[in-house]
């Protein structure tokens with residue numbers, strides 16, 4: 001639905017890059033995700049993390065949203081592959097970022113991200129984060 005209704009507008013306005021996985025030699029969409037830059041206020045982090053952060057008001061971040069895999073392809077590793085692709089693209093991006101954010105659609109999606117080491121924010125359990133270094137090492 002996002003791909004049909006919103007993605008091209010988000011791309012046109014530079015609000016998100018939308019990356020689509022298609023079948024080799026075909027055009028059938030197998031999965032997709034969106035990637036944007038952003039910032040996350042230091043006040044969102046738990047005390048023990050916050051005290052180790054540089055004393056800027058916000059930490060530079062990238063945000064992965066809208067991760068989805070076609071129902072026929074789920075549980076085959078494509079979601080993990082797309083997540084890895086997003087991390088790789090973000091690392092190649094010229095501007096610095098320190099935090100990788102993921103926006104989960106629902107609690108089950110949040111559980112999916114947690115298995116890769118993402119932590120939810122107390123202020124919004126559907127927004128999760130991981131430090132760049134740990135997510136880079138994982139993928």
Ligand SMILES: CC(C)(COP(=O)(O)OP(=O)(O)OC[C@H]1O[C@@H](n2cnc3c(N)ncnc32)[C@H](O)[C@@H]1OP(=O)(O)O)[C@@H](O)C(=O)NCCC(=O)NCCS
Nearest residue numbers: 067068069074075076077078079080104105108109111112
């Ligand atoms: C969530 C989603 C992106 C995962 O992609 P996927 O290709 O199915 O997942 P992968 O094959 O990479 O990983 C699956 C593994 O993750 C784990 N997992 C944990 N929670 C999960 C969940 N909610 N959905 C799928 N896998 C989950 C399982 O251990 C599974 O391993 P298994 O196959 O050995 O059981 C995909 O299932 C999807 O598009 N779901 C519908 C839309 C959605 O919920 N999007 C959430 C992001 S906002």
